[in-house]
Amino acid sequence: MKRKDRFALQCIGGQDILVPLGAAVIDMNCIITLNPTGRRVWELLAEDRSLDELTAAVTEEFDVDSEQARSSIQAFLDDIERIGVLET
Numbered sequence: 001m002k003r004k005d006r007f008a009l010q011c012i013g014g015q016d017i018l019v020p021l022g023a024a025v026i027d028m029n030c031i032i033t034l035n036p037t038g039r040r041v042w043e044l045l046a047e048d049r050s051l052d053e054l055t056a057a058v059t060e061e062f063d064v065d066s067e068q069a070r071s072s073i074q075a076f077l078d079d080i081e082r083i084g085v086l087e088t
Helices: 036-044 051-061 068-083
Strands: 007-013 015-020 032-034
Touching: 007 036, 007 068, 015 036, 032 036, 036 051, 036 068
Parallel strands: none
Antiparallel strands: 007 015, 015 032
16 A cells, blocks of 8 residues: 555644645545654555555554554554545
């Protein structure tokens, strides 16, 4: 999976926010804020990555076990896929 290019990560008021670009502005009716883990997953999704690759990177960089990381990443991916942020 990989993120779509029509969203940019911006830090606004100390919060990491995904900002829609171009026509994506019309389609969005929500604000997506990211915690540090979500930001890292977003950065990793600049290239095509599997859930296993994302899980390995997060467990290496953050103090979290593999099972919890995988579950949290999958929930995040489900959320951003539902609103059209991931390429299918």
